[in-house]
Amino acid sequence: MKTRTLIGTALLLSTAGLCVALAATQIDHLDLPFHIRDDAARADTRPLRLADNDRQHERGDRHHGRHDDDDDDDDDDDDDGRSGGRPGAVPQNGPADPAAPVPDNGLFQGKARPKVEVQ
Amino acid sequence: MKFVLPAVAATATLLSPVLAEARQVTFETTLKPYGGNGAYLVLYVTDAAGAYKGTLWMAGGKAKYYRHLSDWQRASGGRPTEIDGITGASVGSGKTLKITLDLADAMIDAGYKVHVDTAVEDGMDNPSEVVAPLAASASGKPLAGKGYVKSFTVTF
Numbered sequence: 001m002k003t004r005t006l007i008g009t010a011l012l013l014s015t016a017g018l019c020v021a022l023a024a025t026q027i028d029h030l031d032l033p034f035h036i037r038d039d040a041a042r043a044d045t046r047p048l049r050l051a052d053n054d055r056q057h058e059r060g061d062r063h064h065g066r067h068d069d070d071d072d073d074d075d076d077d078d079d080d081g082r083s084g085g086r087p088g089a090v091p092q093n094g095p096a097d098p099a100a101p102v103p104d105n106g107l108f109q110g111k112a113r114p115k116v117e118v119q
Numbered sequence: 120m121k122f123v124l125p126a127v128a129a130t131a132t133l134l135s136p137v138l139a140e141a142r143q144v145t146f147e148t149t150l151k152p153y154g155g156n157g158a159y160l161v162l163y164v165t166d167a168a169g170a171y172k173g174t175l176w177m178a179g180g181k182a183k184y185y186r187h188l189s190d191w192q193r194a195s196g197g198r199p200t201e202i203d204g205i206t207g208a209s210v211g212s213g214k215t216l217k218i219t220l221d222l223a224d225a226m227i228d229a230g231y232k233v234h235v236d237t238a239v240e241d242g243m244d245n246p247s248e249v250v251a252p253l254a255a256s257a258s259g260k261p262l263a264g265k266g267y268v269k270s271f272t273v274t275f
Contacts, residue, residue, distance in 0.1 A: 100203035105173025106223060107164060114176060114220035116207055 141221035144275055146175065148235060148249075149215040151269045153242070157209030158267050159184050160237040161191045161202075162218065164253070167230025171195055175233070176218050177202040179209040187238035190246035227275065228254050237267045 102108040150158055159179030164172040171194035179185075182199065186192050195201045210216045235249040245266030251257060251273050261270040 102204045103173060103201060105201075107173045107175060107226070108220060108222075112221055114205060114218050116176065116219075117217045118208070118210055119215045119217065 140224050142224050142227060142275055144220060144222040144227075144253075144273060146218045146233065147215060147270075147272045147274070148210070148217075149269045149271075150210055150213055150267050152213035153239070153267055154212050155242050156240045157211050158237050158239045159188060159209050160216070160235055160268075161185075161188045163191050163195065163234050163236075164226070165194070165232050165234060172226075172231065174201050174205060175220065176216075177206045178216055180206060184238065184240070187244045188236040188246070189244060190234060191236045222253070226253055233273060235264065235268060235271055237264070239267060243267070 102113055108114075146162055148160065148162075157179070159177075161177045161179075162175040164175060166172050174191070174195060177185075185197055191197075231253040233249075233251045233253060234247045235251075236244075236246050237248055238244040243266055245264070245268075248264040248266040249262055249268050249271040251262050251271060253273065255275055257273060258275045259272060261272045263270060
């Protein structure tokens with residue numbers, strides 16, 4: 001009887017110790033608001049994805065299949081009316097300003113905007 | 120009256136270098152009928168040493184896809200300021216994008232080249248799929264692309 005009690009107590013104590021250890025590793029994370037935790041999780045995973053992407057690009061700069069960012073956000077360009085995605089994307093670099101003056105790169109003499117037609 | 124002719128001559132002399140500095144150039148890019156989403160394509164210029172000089176036009180409005188135009192991205196750094204004011208819609212399958220602009224005269228026959236990068240969602244990325252010299256001798260001669268570009272013509 002004494003032996004059984006000792007074994008039971010030992011099991012309970014070791015389980016409790018394990019729980020405390022696990023909780024200690026998560027406690028910082030749990031204290032953070034949801035959006036910060038989400039960002040932290042993304043920060044952990046993003047470099048891996050980018051590294052994969054970079055490797056794919058270096059492998060040939062030419063590949064078939066879905067683009068990597070399709071999963072992030074499918075708000076498709078519908079510039080030509082062939083839309084198929086969801087709205088609400090945030091551009092990575094920020095939108096280019098179509099009303100801005102042409103860049104001062106020495107190519108545009110007189111700063112005139114190019115005339116563009118799609119036929 | 121006797122002052123009019125010298126005045127006109129002087130004005131013409133002053134204006135002529137300004138007018139002679141630019142030449143109207145047309146870049147015509149015809150895509151193959153590949154049947155997918157609109158193609159992103161970018162036209163940009165490199166100098167004789169292969170160094171990036173500047174972008175002429177970006178077709179495609181979502182910045183997140185620009186990294187698929189990988190040669191342009193690498194050369195330009197992908198900065199939005201490179202394409203502010205010279206960005207338009209992507210180009211549909213089988214369509215022709217025609218761009219006309221006044222190009223600095225000094226860039227013609229000076230070793231500069233026009234590059235065209237293309238990319239299509241669910242499709243291929245084609246960095247520098249066309250590289251055309253900015254040379255009078257190449258004017259009006261169509262070049263075929265390696266990917267989505269059926270023909271690319273520079274006309275002076």
